[in-house]
Amino acid sequence: xxxxxxxxxxxxxxxxxxxxxxxxxxxxxxxxxxxxxxxxxxxxxxxxxxxxxxxxxxxxxxxxxxxxxxxxxxxxxxxxxxxxxxxxxxxxxxxxxxxxxxxxxxxxxxxxxxxxxxxxxxxxxxxxxxxxxxxxxxxxxxxxxxxxxxxxxxxxxxxxxxxxxxxxxxxxxxxxxxxxxxxxxxxxxxxxxxxxxxxxxxxxxxxxxxxxxxxxxxxxxx
Amino acid sequence: xxxxxxxxxxxxxxxxxxxxxxxxxxxxxxxxxxxxxxxxxxxxxxxxxxxxxxxxxxxxxxxxxxxxxxxxxxxxxxxxxxxxxxxxxxxxxxxxxxxxxxxxxxxxxxxxxxxxxxxxxxxxxxxxxxxxxxxxxxxxxxxxxxxxxxxxxxxxxxxxxxxxxxxxxxxxxxxxxxxxxxxxxxxxxxxxxxxxxxxxxxxxxxxxxxxxxxxxxxxxxxxxxxxxxxxxxxxxxxxxxxxxxxxxxxxxxxxxxxxxxxxxxxxxxxxxxxxxxxxxxxxxxxxxxxxxxxxxxxxxxxxxxxxxxxxxxxxxxxxxxxxxxxxxxxxxxxxxxxxxxxxxxxxxxxxxxxxxxxxxxxxxxxxxxxxxxxxxxxxxxxxxxxxxxxxxxxxxxxxxx
Ligand SMILES: Nc1ncnc2c1ncn2[C@@H]1O[C@H](COP(=O)(O)OP(=O)(O)O)[C@@H](O)[C@H]1O
Ligand SMILES: [Mg+2]
Numbered sequence: 269x270x271x272x273x274x275x276x277x278x279x280x281x282x283x284x285x286x287x288x289x290x291x292x293x294x295x296x297x298x299x300x301x302x303x304x305x306x307x308x309x310x311x312x313x314x315x316x317x318x319x320x321x322x323x324x325x326x327x328x329x330x331x332x333x334x335x336x337x338x339x340x341x342x343x344x345x346x347x348x349x350x351x352x353x354x355x356x357x358x359x360x361x362x363x364x365x366x367x368x369x370x371x372x373x374x375x376x377x378x379x380x381x382x383x384x385x386x387x388x389x390x391x392x393x394x395x396x397x398x399x400x401x402x403x404x405x406x407x408x409x410x411x412x413x414x415x416x417x418x419x420x421x422x423x424x425x426x427x428x429x430x431x432x433x434x435x436x437x438x439x440x441x442x443x444x445x446x447x448x449x450x451x452x453x454x455x456x457x458x459x460x461x462x463x464x465x466x467x468x469x470x471x472x473x474x475x476x477x478x479x480x481x482x483x484x485x486x487x488x489x490x
Numbered sequence: 491x492x493x494x495x496x497x498x499x500x501x502x503x504x505x506x507x508x509x510x511x512x513x514x515x516x517x518x519x520x521x522x523x524x525x526x527x528x529x530x531x532x533x534x535x536x537x538x539x540x541x542x543x544x545x546x547x548x549x550x551x552x553x554x555x556x557x558x559x560x561x562x563x564x565x566x567x568x569x570x571x572x573x574x575x576x577x578x579x580x581x582x583x584x585x586x587x588x589x590x591x592x593x594x595x596x597x598x599x600x601x602x603x604x605x606x607x608x609x610x611x612x613x614x615x616x617x618x619x620x621x622x623x624x625x626x627x628x629x630x631x632x633x634x635x636x637x638x639x640x641x642x643x644x645x646x647x648x649x650x651x652x653x654x655x656x657x658x659x660x661x662x663x664x665x666x667x668x669x670x671x672x673x674x675x676x677x678x679x680x681x682x683x684x685x686x687x688x689x690x691x692x693x694x695x696x697x698x699x700x701x702x703x704x705x706x707x708x709x710x711x712x713x714x715x716x717x718x719x720x721x722x723x724x725x726x727x728x729x730x731x732x733x734x735x736x737x738x739x740x741x742x743x744x745x746x747x748x749x750x751x752x753x754x755x756x757x758x759x760x761x762x763x764x765x766x767x768x769x770x771x772x773x774x775x776x777x778x779x780x781x782x783x784x785x786x787x788x789x790x791x792x793x794x795x796x797x798x799x800x801x802x803x804x805x806x807x808x809x810x811x812x813x814x815x816x817x818x819x820x821x822x823x824x825x826x827x828x829x830x831x832x833x834x835x836x837x838x839x840x841x842x843x844x845x846x847x848x849x850x851x852x853x854x855x856x857x858x859x860x861x862x863x864x865x866x867x868x869x870x871x872x873x874x875x876x877x878x879x880x881x882x883x884x885x886x887x888x889x890x891x
Contacts, residue, residue, distance in 0.1 A: 323806055324885040344810050351808020362803045362888070366504060371496075378496050379808040424807070 269431065269464060270297045270320060275329030277315055277487075289315045290326070291487040297466060299431070302458045304475040305468045307484035313468045314436055316484065320466065321354045321434045322346050351379050355425025357435035361417040363409035363424075369396070370405045373424045380428065388427070395423035399453070415446030422453060433457065436468045451477065494820070501821040505828065515789040516829025518782020519867060523833025523860045524840075526775040527852060530859075531841045533768050535850030540760055550591075551624060552732055552752050554584070554718040554739060574747050575714035580739070584720055587738050589731040591723045594618045595715040597703050604670045605657045612653050614671070615698045616706030617719075622648075624721050627700075632665040632680030639679075640702040646679040652696035654681045669699075674708055676701065728752050779863060782829065783871035790822050790875035801879055802888030815880035822872025823865055830864025 277290035289312045297303055297320075305313050318324035319331070322338065331338050333353065338346070356362075363372045370392055377388040396402050399419040401412075409417050418438060425433055435454060439447030451474060457463040467478065475481050483490040505512040513520075556574045576595070584593040597616040602609050619637045621627070627634070634648050647669065654664040661681045668675050685695040707713055722731035736750045794801075801814055809817075837852060837860075844850045 318885055321806070323888065344812075347805070347808050347810040350806060356806050362799075362806070364800050364803060366507070367500065371500075374496075375804065376807045379804070379810070379813055428808075 269299045269334060271332040271335075272296070272320070272326075273330040273332070275319060275326045275331065277312070277319065277324070278327050289487050290319070293329070293487075293489060295482065295489065297432075297464065299464055300458075300462050301480055302455070302465045302478045303467070303480040303482060304478040305466065305482045305484060306470060306472065306475040308470060311484050312487040313470075313484055315487075317434050317436050317466065317468050321356055321432075322349050323356075347379070348381065351376055352382075352428050353431055355422075355428070355430040355433045357418070357421050357425050357433065357438045359437040359440040361409070361414070361421045361441070363417055363420060365408060365410050368406050368408060369401065369412070369420050372409065372420055373427055375424065376428045391427060392423065395426060396420075399423055413446070414442050415449060418442060418446070418450050419453065422450070422457075426457070431464060433463055433465045434468075435465065437470070438467065439469075439471075439474065494816070497817045497820045498824060501817075501824045504821070505825065511789070512825065512828065513832075515785055516782070516825055516832065518778060518785045519826050519829030519864055520782075520833040520836065522775055522779030522782050523830045523864060524836050525778060526772060526863070527834060527837035527856050527860055528840055528850075529768065529771045529775060530856045531837065531844075531850040531852050532848075533764055534853060535844075535848055536764060537761065538849050538851070540757065550722045550724055550728065550731075552720040552722060552728070552735055552750060554580075554720065554735060555716075555749050555751070556747065558746060558749055574743060575712075575716070576718055577714055580715070580718060580742070583738050583741070584718060584735060587720070587731075587734045589722050589726040589734050591721045592620045592624075594620045594624060594719045594721075595703055596621075596717040596719060597706050597710050597714075598716050599709055601671050601699070601709070603653065603657065603699065605667065608657060610653060610656050613694075613698050614706065614709065615700050616703040616710070617700070618703060620721075621700065621719075624719055627685075628683050629680035630683045631662055632678070634680050634682075635700070635702055640704050643702060643704040643707075645674070645676050645705055646701065647676040648680045648682060648700045649678055650682055650694075650696040650698045651684045652694065653699065654678075656697075671699075672709065676705075728754075779867060783826070783867040786822055786826055786829075786868065787871040787875060789825075790818060790872055791878070793821070794818060794875050794879040797879075798882060798887050798890045801882055802884060802886075802890065805882075805884035806888055811880040814882075815876045818876035818879045819869065819872050822876065823868030826864045826868030826872070827861060830860050833864075834860050 272293050272295045275290055275293040276288070279287045279289060281287050293316065305316060307313050315324065319326050322331075325339075333349065338349070341349070364375070367375070370389070373392040373395065374388050377384060393402070393405070396405055399422070401416060401419060401423070404412055404416060404420075409420065412420075418441075433454070438454070439450050442450060454465055454467065455477065458465050467474065469475055554576070556576070578595070581593050581595050584590060587593075594617050597614070599614045601612055601614045603612050604610075615621075618640050619635055622634045629648065630651065632648075635644065635646055638644075639646060649664065649669075651661050654661045657669065658664040658667060664678050664681050667678050669678060670676075682696075682700075703710075703715075720731070720735055722728060732750050732752060739748055739750070804814065804817075834857060841850050841852055
């Protein structure tokens with residue numbers, strides 16, 4: 269489903285120093301896989317995830333999505349793919365605090381250019397109910413717990429029924445109990461809905477629960 | 491819910507959460523719109539006031555006055571102090587003009603009227619009996635003077651209601667009483683209906699004292715007239731009538747010695763003065779609108795900086811650059827229009843109070859103008875901050891703290 273070919277990402281820190289964040293990454297993720305990307309802090313996990321999710325562009329190398337080279341796509345086309353193809357889940361939840369829980373979940377639906385095949389509010393309410401948040405619809409994100417916020421973020425990632433869920437340390441800001449609940453939820457999505465999931469983590473225990481593990485260190489796959 | 495209504499709704503919710511900041515930001519627009527709308531309301535009121543004044547003077551009137559009082563759309567500052575004065579020969583000549591219904595001479599002077607111990611300044615306005623018809627004057631108490639009074643030089647006067655009240659306490663009491671002007675005694679024949687007016691430098695018609703011009707010759711021994719009013723026949727075009735009057739006058743006077751004017755022309759001259767005044771005032775108001783716009787631009791730059799993370803989140807969820815541009819543009823326009831609406835609201839309040847003593851009013855054009863101008867300002871001054879927001883790179887935005 270996704271293929272990265274000789275992907276490099278480097279940052280020009282000043283006139284002389286170039287920092288290499290990703291070093292010749294080759295990787296392929298198949299439909300229906302539950303993959304973890306594991307590595308120490310600063311190893312380039314988030315950078316890799318952002319590139320897979322088309323939020324960032326590689327300095328060199330090719331990316332194929334469903335066998336289509338996306339390096340030539342313009343900003344509008346990339347935005348559309350982010351809107352419909354991927355669902356992001358971040359460590360810091362990244363909800364918009366001045367919008368209600370329901371409005372946060374609806375954000376992707378307002379940016380879509382094709383006609384929706386579902387009723388956005390109905391679907392958002394279905395997801396809220398499924399994640400045990402039906403009473404929080406009108407709450408603001410900073411008024412609910414971290415575990416609840418992350419479930420809202422997952423609902424938002426799911427509203428457009430993406431083919432791929434990218435979760436960047438989704439349990440990193442949570443206590444153990446809420447963290448394992450979130451992990452369980454991601455596993456449910458994978459098992460029940462055959463969702464393709466990539467989870468970024470530095471926790472070997474989490475990586476151990478996935479059926480595929482990619483280790484990264486200093487920007488290189490081990 | 492489509493994108494636009496969603497964005498508009500969240501912008502408005504944002505403003506209601508930050509009422510103080512929203513108000514301060516749009517203050518420039520509030521003041522700008524307020525002053526433009528008030529100025530226009532005053533202009534409209536003034537125009538209406540002047541129109542009403544002219545209406546009350548009657549229509550189809552042509553005035554022949556000495557000198558050049560109008561020049562290319564404005565009042566002439568020179569030339570009105572000419573030496574010529576009209577006399578009875580001019581009246582006779584104008585009476586032969588085909589389109590003239592009647593011709594009346596005008597003698598006017600500033601005088602002091604006394605009655606017992608009290609004295610009052612007033613304006614003497616002497617003419618024929620047709621003056622009441624021409625100027626639409628009706629007696630409220632008593633009567634007016636007649637052609638017979640003019641022929642007999644009756645020592646009578648018809649006075650305005652204001653001067654009547656000043657001299658006699660009430661209008662009724664004046665009838666049949668005597669007044670003295672320069673040691674001459676006149677009997678009051680009637681008191682006229684109020685015409686309004688006065689103030690703003692205009693003639694206070696209600697303080698005029700009317701008498702036959704023949705009677706007034708005691709104050710006007712050389713029998714010259716200050717002006718001549720010609721009432722044209724109602725079925726005749728006023729321009730034709732004016733041309734005929736002018737031709738008749740040219741037989742005796744040079745072109746520069748006199749002016750032939752009608753209401754519309756006088757009104758036009760006054761309006762062109764207001765036009766200049768309005769342009770200056772509107773320009774001043776425009777400056778405050780621009781200052782208001784710059785205020786909005788500033789706050790929008792601050793907003794964009796504060797919300798870089800939000801922009802990154804929206805981009806990660808599929809927002810295009812144009813979506814972000816639209817979002818911030820809608821916010822700046824909403825902010826500006828909100829200021830416009832507040833300005834309009836304050837203007838309504840102020841005009842409401844002003845209406846107690848002046849007929850200022852806000853018309854639909856002002857409302858459209860206020861909202862149009864504030865939208866344009868919102869767009870013009872919002873577009874730079876919105877462009878900045880739209881052009882942020884998604885990854886830098888979402889990685890920002
Ligand atoms: N915009 C940038 N400029 C310079 N260095 C960056 C930038 N973004 C990320 N990096 C660096 O790239 C490395 C990898 O970052 P990241 O992918 O966030 O690591 P991880 O998620 O594995 O902790 C880090 O050392 C980070 O400092
Ligand atoms: Mg990271």
